[in-house]
Amino acid sequence: MSGKQDVSFDPKEHQHLRYNPLRDSWVLVSAHRMKRPWAGQVERPPEEHIPRYDPNNPLCPGNKRANGKGNPDYDSTFVFENDFPALQPDAPDPGSDQDPLFQSKAARGVCKVMCFHPWSDVTLPLMKKEEVVNVIDKWAELVEELGTIYPWVQIFENKGAMMGCSNPHPHCQVWASNFLPNEPALSDRCQRAYYQKHGEPMLLQYAKREAEKKRAKKWFSSSASSALPSVNVVLPGLAAIMKRLLTKYDNLFEVSFPYSMGWHGAPTGPYLKEDNSHWQLHAHYYPPLLRSATVKKFMVGYEMLAQEQRDLTPEQAAEKLRNLPEEHYKTR
Amino acid sequence: MSGKQDVSFDPKEHQHLRYNPLRDSWVLVSAHRMKRPWAGQVERPPEEHIPRYDPNNPLCPGNKRANGKGNPDYDSTFVFENDFPALQPDAPDPGSDQDPLFQSKAARGVCKVMCFHPWSDVTLPLMKKEEVVNVIDKWAELVEELGTIYPWVQIFENKGAMMGCSNPHPHCQVWASNFLPNEPALSDRCQRAYYQKHGEPMLLQYAKREAEKKRAKKWFSSSASSALPSVNVVLPGLAAIMKRLLTKYDNLFEVSFPYSMGWHGAPTGPYLKEDNSHWQLHAHYYPPLLRSATVKKFMVGYEMLAQEQRDLTPEQAAEKLRNLPEEHYKTR
Ligand SMILES: [Zn+2]
Ligand SMILES: [Zn+2]
Numbered sequence: 001m002s003g004k005q006d007v008s009f010d011p012k013e014h015q016h017l018r019y020n021p022l023r024d025s026w027v028l029v030s031a032h033r034m035k036r037p038w039a040g041q042v043e044r045p046p047e048e049h050i051p052r053y054d055p056n057n058p059l060c061p062g063n064k065r066a067n068g069k070g071n072p073d074y075d076s077t078f079v080f081e082n083d084f085p086a087l088q089p090d091a092p093d094p095g096s097d098q099d100p101l102f103q104s105k106a107a108r109g110v111c112k113v114m115c116f117h118p119w120s121d122v123t124l125p126l127m128k129k130e131e132v133v134n135v136i137d138k139w140a141e142l143v144e145e146l147g148t149i150y151p152w153v154q155i156f157e158n159k160g161a162m163m164g165c166s167n168p169h170p171h172c173q174v175w176a177s178n179f180l181p182n183e184p185a186l187s188d189r190c191q192r193a194y195y196q197k198h199g200e201p202m203l204l205q206y207a208k209r210e211a212e213k214k215r216a217k218k219w220f221s222s223s224a225s226s227a228l229p230s231v232n233v234v235l236p237g238l239a240a241i242m243k244r245l246l247t248k249y250d251n252l253f254e255v256s257f258p259y260s261m262g263w264h265g266a267p268t269g270p271y272l273k274e275d276n277s278h279w280q281l282h283a284h285y286y287p288p289l290l291r292s293a294t295v296k297k298f299m300v301g302y303e304m305l306a307q308e309q310r311d312l313t314p315e316q317a318a319e320k321l322r323n324l325p326e327e328h329y330k331t332r
Numbered sequence: 333m334s335g336k337q338d339v340s341f342d343p344k345e346h347q348h349l350r351y352n353p354l355r356d357s358w359v360l361v362s363a364h365r366m367k368r369p370w371a372g373q374v375e376r377p378p379e380e381h382i383p384r385y386d387p388n389n390p391l392c393p394g395n396k397r398a399n400g401k402g403n404p405d406y407d408s409t410f411v412f413e414n415d416f417p418a419l420q421p422d423a424p425d426p427g428s429d430q431d432p433l434f435q436s437k438a439a440r441g442v443c444k445v446m447c448f449h450p451w452s453d454v455t456l457p458l459m460k461k462e463e464v465v466n467v468i469d470k471w472a473e474l475v476e477e478l479g480t481i482y483p484w485v486q487i488f489e490n491k492g493a494m495m496g497c498s499n500p501h502p503h504c505q506v507w508a509s510n511f512l513p514n515e516p517a518l519s520d521r522c523q524r525a526y527y528q529k530h531g532e533p534m535l536l537q538y539a540k541r542e543a544e545k546k547r548a549k550k551w552f553s554s555s556a557s558s559a560l561p562s563v564n565v566v567l568p569g570l571a572a573i574m575k576r577l578l579t580k581y582d583n584l585f586e587v588s589f590p591y592s593m594g595w596h597g598a599p600t601g602p603y604l605k606e607d608n609s610h611w612q613l614h615a616h617y618y619p620p621l622l623r624s625a626t627v628k629k630f631m632v633g634y635e636m637l638a639q640e641q642r643d644l645t646p647e648q649a650a651e652k653l654r655n656l657p658e659e660h661y662k663t664r
Contacts, residue, residue, distance in 0.1 A: 009425065015418065015420060015439045016438060026513075086634070087347060091346040092340065101351075101353050101534070102541065107349045107361075156633040164632050182638070184638065206433050260636050297496075301495070302486060307513035311418075
């Protein structure tokens with residue numbers, strides 16, 4: 001088990017573990033694996049011919065949804081209650097089992113759907129900057145509104161059939177809950193411990209160090225559950241940055257790039273009265289593509305049972321994206 | 333946010349949180365969601381016409397693999413080194429960065445592939461009991477051999493194209509590492525804390541309580557990352573139990589059921605000298621199918637960013653499996 005003593009370490013050539021301070025866990029990076037041949041499942045590239053308006057799409061303006069309710073003729077963003085919510089505001093309490101192995105708790109909340117745009121044939125990188133600003137403003141409004149009551153408001157977008165989203169209309173989901181879910185609870189603990197020890201928010205120090213080290217122009221961290229190491233966005237000028245990042249994703253394989261993304265802000269509701277200096281608002285992007293538009297990296301087996309494992313370093317991913325054109329392939 | 337006071341709680345009707353004591357985390361169970369319509373991605377059912385021997389399959393007896401090495405004419409199990417391993421025994425040490433945000437560590441190990449049977453057209457539930465015993469014996473042998481040096485030996489099987497495994501030949505992987513990965517490290521902490529408090533291994537108490545409560549004949553726990561709550565197997569008579577469980581999976585939608593599975597035993601290597609009374613050997617099965625042979629439950633969005641969420645209670649899953657025939661649909 002001892003290493004090659006006479007070979008100097010190269011992260012692109014030699015497997016190693018990297019610490020993820022936001023989750024207090026480790027990621028196995030085996031970048032040398034990108035050299036192997038691959039016979040994985042080939043998935044159909046995302047549909048390219050999407051009509052601007054589809055009379056059968058329940059997300060389009062003026063259309064009826066499954067529960068019979070109609071959408072207005074909206075011309076910007078549009079928010080409605082999810083017709084089949086995972087969280088409802090009035091579920092009864094399961095009561096407490098005294099056995100430590102069979103604990104349960106009440107789960108209450110609301111699930112909303114938010115359309116980004118009246119047209120089905122646009123995505124965030126293809127929308128005008130002012131239109132993306134409208135989306136961000138509506139996100140902020142929803143967090144403020146739902147956050148008066150609920151401790152956690154999770155905004156997330158699943159994009160593309162590869163990420164389980166079969167509806168091409170640009171939209172996201174907003175789930176507010178009466179509990180702090182596992183991931184933000186873990187992230188809260190990690191950020192709090194760092195702040196107590198170092199006196200500054202972890203993510204701001206991370207961004208500073210990245211800039212100092214010139215490791216990347218943006219801040220890339222090898223966080224959980226993404227094939228490309230996930231990108232965490234922390235910043236002002238957000239609409240422009242989102243458009244730029246998502247344009248680069250689309251340009252990578254010249255397809256409308258699938259991903260799951262979501263926002264992590266400080267907890268709300270009862271936590272609004274507490275000191276949240278340790279929290280820095282950030283987003284996670286989890287893209288499933290690594291080698292081509294059709295070959296998906298599956299998060300199974302070793303990832304589920306042991307540890308996250310990546311075939312690419314965050315620096316390699318950052319460099320790939322940096323070297324891509326700034327202009328979207330569809331508008332070039 | 334207060335619950336319906338006059339409605340009594342029904343886990344099949346009302347969302348709630350359940351504690352997973354093996355991971356010290358919570359799962360959102362929204363069983364009422366199974367009633368909603370679904371327009372998810374349709375995946376092709378697994379290939380049904382698999383030749384017993386395929387001259388181009390690198391896992392078949394007598395064939396050449398990508399690196400030019402040849403397989404022997406094996407007639408039982410067959411183990412070889414993975415030709416493109418994520419872990420190699422001699423990677424150099426990355427050295428330590430003093431910055432707490434940029435920690436890295438050496439990762440060393442070996443990755444092996446193990447064929448279960450010389451034929452490509454069988455799976456564990458269709459193999460003879462003695463053949464499954466051979467597989468289990470070989471697993472034990474590999475853990476003992478690799479565990480003399482390595483602290484963790486992860487045996488795992490990805491089955492089916494839906495789980496990223498395009499080769500139908502029955503096989504699993506064995507990755508041994510010089511580090512204890514995140515998941516077993518977490519599980520070790522949880523089992524140790526429980527043992528210290530209650531004086532008996534958590535999983536044995538869990539199995540006893542399940543039997544007392546007659547919640548299920550087998551032990552079903554709503555663990556991470558499965559659509560059906562994952563099944564954890566703890567027991568003697570293992571070959572028969574594995575055959576029975578996997579037959580039920582196959583019978584559920586009358587397809588060769590996809591899954592990821594793996595074993596969690598007490599840590600090995602340097603840990604062999606320590607007291608591991610708190611550990612109970614167990615397996616996890618993570619099946620991705622919920623509604624039909626072709627509709628996959630995607631673990632994205634809310635699951636990645638916030639918390640595991642299930643559309644089925646463990647009791648419902650256990651009941652579905654219990655009510656299925658004991659005989660495999662292909663041999664009926
Ligand atoms: Zn986060
Ligand atoms: Zn386990």
